[in-house]
Amino acid sequence: MSFLELRHVTKVYGDGSSEVRALDDVSLGVDRGGLVAVMGPSGSGKSTLLTIAGSLEEPSGGEVVIDGHSLSEMSHNDKARLRRRTIGYVFQDFNLLPGLTAAENVSLPLELDGTGARRARTAALEALERLGLVERAGHFPDQLSGGERQRVAIARAVVGERRLLLADEPSGALDSANSEAVMRMILAACKTGVAAMVVTHDAQLAAWADRVVFLRDGTVVDQTVPPPSAEALISSGPKP
Amino acid sequence: MSVRHALLGLLSEGPKYGHQLRQEFEARTGDVWALNVGQVYTTLQRLERDGLVASDDEAAEGPQKAFRITEAGAEELAEWLRTPPDLTTPPRDELVIKVLVALAMPTVDVHEVIQAHRRYLVELMQQWTRLKEDEGEFDLPLALVVDAELGRLDSVIRWLDSADGRLKRAVVEPTAPTAAPAPRLRRRLAVRR
Incomplete structure (x- = not known):
């Protein structure tokens, strides 16, 4: 079973005519040691997805399961402990x-x-x-x-x-060398068994992930298939 | 890709044999571009014909023949390094044409077409990134080639993203048709040049 699982997660803000459906029936899992990137433009719901996965916000429907425990069945205190012990957050503006x-x-x-x-x-x-x-x-x-x-x-x-790393545009306004360093660090954490989810609009960042999930208007519209080996790329690569 | 100038660059370090040039070319380009030995000798013959390299006349054609760069070759190389590639004319980009064709077809969901290309490009970027992850820290030429490919693919994805957003906005707020048709792109580009 995945370390982090989102099952049919829906998030609705407001009601009636002002209702906004930020997430609509989103399901995805992140395994131990795995890095999943959620890619989408601003307003696609990717930050909402991350805050719900990190128990910082409640879903309107569906459930979030972390290490086999459903968040909806946890007490307020248990969730607070989970956030302190198990989940690490990285935000664009660092929040130091x-x-x-x-x-x-x-x-x-x-x-x-x-x-x-x-x-x-x-x-x-x-x-x-x-x-x-x-x-x-x-x-x-x-x-x-x-x-x-x-x-x-x-x-x-x-x-x-900490076993779950959640990152929202973790390279923020950093230059490409620093962005690469940030992603190498997240990968190094994954090598020790941490499950990581990165949300970003930046393809260069997303490309470090094992799997890229595409979010549009609150819905998962597509995802990458596991890439073949890098060697395949070279032999079929550009010729002079 | 100018094999011609890449070979001149290698010869600027000193005289070399054909097979040696091939090996060094591949190593210095991160082993990404394969080059066959026939291509090396054909290129060397043309360079010699043009007076940009010279060979040891005594030796017979083949692997024992060494080549060196001439003064004219060194001048040509220095000039080439500083000449920008031609990026002024918009290329006939197949992807742009596909999206334009999809846009004109009422039965086709253009966003779905865009997403299919986006996914493919991200998958390619994942493969290049994997290469960088494994070896990029140790192999400088490879890291440079990978960065160039990632940058190129990324710019195509950025175009798809902006096209996606522009098309979405166009449905929500369609622009009123203008009284006079806008001048065609070609004419506008021609005026600017």
Whole structure:
């Protein structure tokens, strides 16, 4: 079974004549170690899909199942614990707290979950180390470049025992080298068994995924089939 | 793709044999473009005829014959490197034509046609990205070739996305027909040039 499963998820805002159907019967799954990209233009419902998958918002219909547990059957407290322990979020604008250092930003979710300060700090430094940022651990967000801030946000999303990584346009306004670095980090997390879902309008980003799902007007309209090996591409590739 | 100038580039490092040129060409282009040895020798003969390379006259035709770049060849290479490729004329793009044809056919869902191409292009990009993921960090020429392909495919997808959005808006807010027909594209381009 997939680690994250969305089953017939529907989301409706407003009612009557002002009703907006943001998502309409969306089903998709993300396996452990898998990276799925959801691609669609703005207004297609992809950010709503991500917030519902991350239990930040309730669906109007259908259900979300994470690691075999249906969110609709969980108590408020259980869901809050799931968000703190299991799910890591990465947003376009990084969402780092300006008054905290890089290490404090990363260790905060662990401390909120009851991990002792010293253990949380050790885990945070390990996560920063993995992303090549340990020497910036004591810097505040405004002392970091855009690429470094996003790496801190990814460290925060994967610190501890998080098994589900949800990212909304994770490369934001970063240049292509930094965007590539961000996707390599997300892939590295997947190699350790993390299930990841990235929503984006950017094909260069989506192309890092194992599977790309296309969303239009709140509906899944299409998805890629698993690509053949890269070798096939070269032998059939462009000839001089 | 100018094999001619790529060979001149390799010869600018010093004299080389035909089979060696083929191997180096493939290695330096990330092994993406295959080149057969016959093509190498045909190109070398033309370069020699044009005075851009010279060979060791004593040696017989074949693998033991080494080639070197001439002064005229070096000048030609330097000039070529700095000459922009011709991007001024809009190419007769098959994909654009397919979408235009689909648009004119009332029985065809143009958005579905666009999506079929979008999916295919994203699948191609996934394959190129996989190549970069596996080897791109270690193989610089390959990474450059892959980036070029990804950029090219991405720009086609961006065009499909904007066409998709434009067509959707056109259904919601159809533009009123203008009194005088707009000048044709060809005429407008001709005026600008």
